[in-house]
Amino acid sequence: MASIKPSTHLADVRYEIRGALTRRARELEAAGHDIIKLNIGNPGRYGFETPPHLREAIAGHLRDSEAYGHEQGLEAARETIAAQQRARGARHVDVERVFIGNGVSELIDLSLRALLQPGDEVLLPSPDYPLWSAATILNGGKPRYYRCLAENGHVPDADEIEALVTPRTRALVLINPNNPTGAVYPRALLERIVAVAARHNLLLLADEIYDEILYDGVAFQPLAEVAGELPCVSFGGLSKVHRACGYRVGWLSLSGNHARSADYRDALQLLAALRLCANVTAQWAVIPALQDAPTITTLTAPGGRLHEARKAVLDGVAASAYLDVVSPAGALYAFPRVRADAIPAFDDNAFALRLLEEESVLVVPGSSFNVPASRHLRLTLLPQPAQLREVFARIEQVLMRMAAEQPRRAAVA
Numbered sequence: 001m002a003s004i005k006p007s008t009h010l011a012d013v014r015y016e017i018r019g020a021l022t023r024r025a026r027e028l029e030a031a032g033h034d035i036i037k038l039n040i041g042n043p044g045r046y047g048f049e050t051p052p053h054l055r056e057a058i059a060g061h062l063r064d065s066e067a068y069g070h071e072q073g074l075e076a077a078r079e080t081i082a083a084q085q086r087a088r089g090a091r092h093v094d095v096e097r098v099f100i101g102n103g104v105s106e107l108i109d110l111s112l113r114a115l116l117q118p119g120d121e122v123l124l125p126s127p128d129y130p131l132w133s134a135a136t137i138l139n140g141g142k143p144r145y146y147r148c149l150a151e152n153g154h155v156p157d158a159d160e161i162e163a164l165v166t167p168r169t170r171a172l173v174l175i176n177p178n179n180p181t182g183a184v185y186p187r188a189l190l191e192r193i194v195a196v197a198a199r200h201n202l203l204l205l206a207d208e209i210y211d212e213i214l215y216d217g218v219a220f221q222p223l224a225e226v227a228g229e230l231p232c233v234s235f236g237g238l239s240k241v242h243r244a245c246g247y248r249v250g251w252l253s254l255s256g257n258h259a260r261s262a263d264y265r266d267a268l269q270l271l272a273a274l275r276l277c278a279n280v281t282a283q284w285a286v287i288p289a290l291q292d293a294p295t296i297t298t299l300t301a302p303g304g305r306l307h308e309a310r311k312a313v314l315d316g317v318a319a320s321a322y323l324d325v326v327s328p329a330g331a332l333y334a335f336p337r338v339r340a341d342a343i344p345a346f347d348d349n350a351f352a353l354r355l356l357e358e359e360s361v362l363v364v365p366g367s368s369f370n371v372p373a374s375r376h377l378r379l380t381l382l383p384q385p386a387q388l389r390e391v392f393a394r395i396e397q398v399l400m401r402m403a404a405e406q407p408r409r410a411a412v413a
Helices: 008-012 020-030 052-059 075-087 103-113 130-138 158-163 187-200 223-227 258-274 286-291 305-319 348-359 385-412
Strands: 098-101 121-126 142-147 169-175 203-207 232-237 250-255 377-380
Touching: 008 130, 020 348, 052 286, 075 098, 075 250, 075 286, 098 103, 098 258, 103 130, 103 203, 103 232, 103 250, 103 258, 121 130, 130 142, 142 158, 158 187, 169 187, 187 203, 187 223, 203 223, 223 232, 223 250, 250 258, 305 385, 348 377, 348 385
Parallel strands: 121 142, 121 169, 169 203, 203 232
Antiparallel strands: 098 250, 232 250
């Protein structure tokens, strides 16, 4: 019998954060190996807990969660999100322009599905969070990448972004604070990027899921406030700041001029209705999450666990003979790079596999984030600082072996 052929739409779709290396890690675990996993920003797997008052909000509304909800989400939760966005300077955000979804991932897909015609282009950062590339491709679009180079602090160049615009370009995506680099974009840069979007009538899509995870006094600037009347879709959720990944609660808010985005808003509502509604039960946590005192700052301040984990990463890179890194200013990741002068011939996928096979450490190669000729690896800041120090000792061992092999391989060649 003929085999079942998958959709050709998947040919260019990758998500190596949960890909072949992760499957190999499971095989090694089944064989008795203890794998240190630094591949996913999943706080609950590293001992972080969702704030108790969010759990209590859900428990107190179980009986209110048994019917389908509004396709856009609970009204009280949407009102809270709209109020937060307005307090941040977003214009014209109201309850009808907020959508709650099963995580930001679902809403990224819906936002692009509501926008794109076959062949339309979306400007994406390189490195990007690969779901953005996948959702663009699966909805008939074409990713075009603007560079966020380590030499530039992993922030983009507005002129380079504008040079990529064509008549088919429909949207411009920003991930700020950035996954995977930890870069946080200054207001002056955002102003220049908004000006590009205004000149070319581009929809701004701002992935701001890490908005409150910041280090060393760095400030976060919401894009919607800078965008003003220009239509802007801002994404947030409970997964990272509130350590509630399993709740699967994300939201988007549509700011800017109502008339310019009315048809797009209606398209979002149609798509939201087609999937009936998001998980009702967990939406009750949105109100206390946004209205009560923040809980993330004790973790990101000096002495806090995330701050100390970040310090362990920076210390590990500083002590390495092979690595450098742009210090992450926000989010839950670092994106160190293997220096070309230290190991001239380097393949990030081969390195990640060797690190897993030889030292039982799972990281994500930088090329998984749509970086050509990558010398980077992404690792999460979620493990305990002591474990991260052990990780860098193991990374150094693999890099030392790779460096020692280079002359011999060159001689053979």
